[in-house]
Amino acid sequence: MPSPMTAAEVLDREFLEIRAKILELAASFDRLHRSEGVVQGDPRVILIREALDVLATTDRGGRAEEIQLLFSRQYPDDWRRDYDLETV
Amino acid sequence: MYYIDPHIHMVSRITDDYETLARMGCVAISEPAFWAGFDRGSAESFRDYFRQLTDVEPKRAAQFGIRHYTWLCINAKEAENVQLSREVIALIPDFLDAPGVLGIGEIGLNKNTKNECTIFMEHVDLAVSHDQQILIHTPHLEDKYMGTRMILDMLTGDSRIDRSRVLVDHVEEHTVRHVLDEGFWAGMTLYPVSKCTPQRACDIIEMHGAERLLVNSAGDWGPSKPTAVPDFIVEMRRRGHQESLIRKVVYENPLEFFGQSPNFDFTPPDIAEAAAL
Numbered sequence: 624m625p626s627p628m629t630a631a632e633v634l635d636r637e638f639l640e641i642r643a644k645i646l647e648l649a650a651s652f653d654r655l656h657r658s659e660g661v662v663q664g665d666p667r668v669i670l671i672r673e674a675l676d677v678l679a680t681t682d683r684g685g686r687a688e689e690i691q692l693l694f695s696r697q698y699p700d701d702w703r704r705d706y707d708l709e710t711v
Numbered sequence: 712m713y714y715i716d717p718h719i720h721m722v723s724r725i726t727d728d729y730e731t732l733a734r735m736g737c738v739a740i741s742e743p744a745f746w747a748g749f750d751r752g753s754a755e756s757f758r759d760y761f762r763q764l765t766d767v768e769p770k771r772a773a774q775f776g777i778r779h780y781t782w783l784c785i786n787a788k789e790a791e792n793v794q795l796s797r798e799v800i801a802l803i804p805d806f807l808d809a810p811g812v813l814g815i816g817e818i819g820l821n822k823n824t825k826n827e828c829t830i831f832m833e834h835v836d837l838a839v840s841h842d843q844q845i846l847i848h849t850p851h852l853e854d855k856y857m858g859t860r861m862i863l864d865m866l867t868g869d870s871r872i873d874r875s876r877v878l879v880d881h882v883e884e885h886t887v888r889h890v891l892d893e894g895f896w897a898g899m900t901l902y903p904v905s906k907c908t909p910q911r912a913c914d915i916i917e918m919h920g921a922e923r924l925l926v927n928s929a930g931d932w933g934p935s936k937p938t939a940v941p942d943f944i945v946e947m948r949r950r951g952h953q954e955s956l957i958r959k960v961v962y963e964n965p966l967e968f969f970g971q972s973p974n975f976d977f978t979p980p981d982i983a984e985a986a987a988l
Contacts, residue, residue, distance in 0.1 A: 624916070624917050624918075624920050624921075625917065626917050626950060627950055627951035627952055628950055628951060636949075687884040687911065687914070688884040688885045691856070691883055691884050691885035692856065692885050694852070694853055695853055695854075695855065695856035695857065695885065696823075696853050696854060696856065696857040697857065698856060698857045698860040698861070699857075702861055702864075703864070706825040706828060707825075708825070708828055708829070708832070708865075
């Protein structure tokens with residue numbers, strides 16, 4: 624089901640909101656930068672960098688799903704064996 | 712527009728919230744049993760909670776013309792305690808014939824542990840043996856994808872289950888397709904930070920269609936907004952979606968899903984108004 628709005632209409636409506644969200648991110652990174660201590664090796668920071676790479680890609684849909692998966696634990700197909708659970 | 716909130720925890724809300732929901736067009740809600748914010752000490756605490764859900768809350772809702780329905784279980788978080796869980800599960804059949812009880816829920820996983828899986832399957836067995844519908848909680852944040860896949864694996868591995876009578880809740884972009892593709896109903900929860908926003912819920916409708924999809928507020932004792940479903944309605948309208956599509960998601964879909972329960976006794980407000988005239 625397509626969106627009833629054209630791309631131009633979406634941009635008109637959401638430009639300021641997107642701008643504000645990017646500013647919030649920038650301010651958060653600045654806050655991290657000027658705070659004492661080092662978090663560069665923290666796995667969460669690495670995840671955030673990877674998520675920003677996903678955001679920066681152009682001409683592609685599915686970014687939200689991709690970022691969700693990036694922040695998710697993997698699903699092991701053989702989990703039942705580890706838990707010793709049988710199928711009904 | 713009339714709407715139904717298919718997942719909201721009114722025991723945690725004040726009476727004024729019922730009035731606000733009524734003013735915004737809410738005509739019915741369903742309230743799954745959930746975690747109280749602390750682990751309860753005995754099965755008797757759950758017996759009192761089930762009385763509250765089946766007796767007290769319907770009366771509070773009725774003051775504002777809202778029909779109250781409920782689901783019973785021990786939630787995934789407390790399911791880590793297997794012994795307590797089994798004692799609570801043993802209580803549930805006593806309440807299944809109470810008016811407004813739609814089924815077993817919200818069962819599911821929290822941290823995707825073996826104990827949670829064991830109790831999940833025992834709840835499913837209870838539902839199947841009593842011909843009950845099922846409402847399922849999926850985990851939060853980084854545990855959601857793995858937990859949802861595990862839940863689907865357990866459900867699809869059980870040939871006794873009628874998938875059209877199971878609602879898998881709290882889906883997001885990375886789990887909705889898995890749930891719908893397997894033939895289950897899916898619920899989107901409009902939580903401020905940890906789940907879906909009204910905007911992203913609209914996106915999901917645009918990407919996956921409106922079949923077997925519901926939206927809910929899951930309003931409870933934590934950061935949540937009981938009027939989130941009207942927020943979704945407004946966002947859909949702002950995008951230019953037709954009223955018939957919006958009505959399907961917020962009213963007709965819940966009616967279709969709940970209508971499979973023998974305890975779902977509901978007269979649509981427009982029919983009730985016509986009869987009164």
